[in-house]
Amino acid sequence: MANKYRKNNQTVLEVIIIGLFKALWFLISLPFKKIKFGRQKSGLSVEEKNYIVAKRLELEKMIRSENHLELRHVLMEADKLVDHTLKLKGFSGETFADRLRSAESSIPKELYNDIWQGHKVRNQIAHEQEFSPPAGGRELSNASEKLLNYIKFI
Numbered sequence: 001m002a003n004k005y006r007k008n009n010q011t012v013l014e015v016i017i018i019g020l021f022k023a024l025w026f027l028i029s030l031p032f033k034k035i036k037f038g039r040q041k042s043g044l045s046v047e048e049k050n051y052i053v054a055k056r057l058e059l060e061k062m063i064r065s066e067n068h069l070e071l072r073h074v075l076m077e078a079d080k081l082v083d084h085t086l087k088l089k090g091f092s093g094e095t096f097a098d099r100l101r102s103a104e105s106s107i108p109k110e111l112y113n114d115i116w117q118g119h120k121v122r123n124q125i126a127h128e129q130e131f132s133p134p135a136g137g138r139e140l141s142n143a144s145e146k147l148l149n150y151i152k153f154i
Helices: 002-008 012-032 046-062 068-088 096-106 109-126 137-153
Strands: none
Touching (some): 046 068, 109 137
């Protein structure tokens, strides 16, 4: 009868040995796991998040400008900042568009569409030959704000 209970109950020594083997296995397998210590749930470290927020605030101040060249610069920088954030968050792809597509399921639909609209305006400006803004200052500001709204979301 004592053996019947012995099968289900482990001795303290057995528990310690099993615990040591589990700890050893964890340490051996750790380099093969993609665990990043010191990161938040969003995939960004505190330093990275602080940089992104500081850059966003800097760009938001510049959005109020009346100068078309400065507004173009803000739009380009906002697009780069969103792209940088997507890379840091681990979304795959070779281009901004590829990374944004891979992030689609983790971004609310309206925000996702706004980011696309902002990126399209950026592409119009980036690929034009001469400086004749296809968009007025307000459209440039709106496109920049749409991109920067993603930074508020993170």
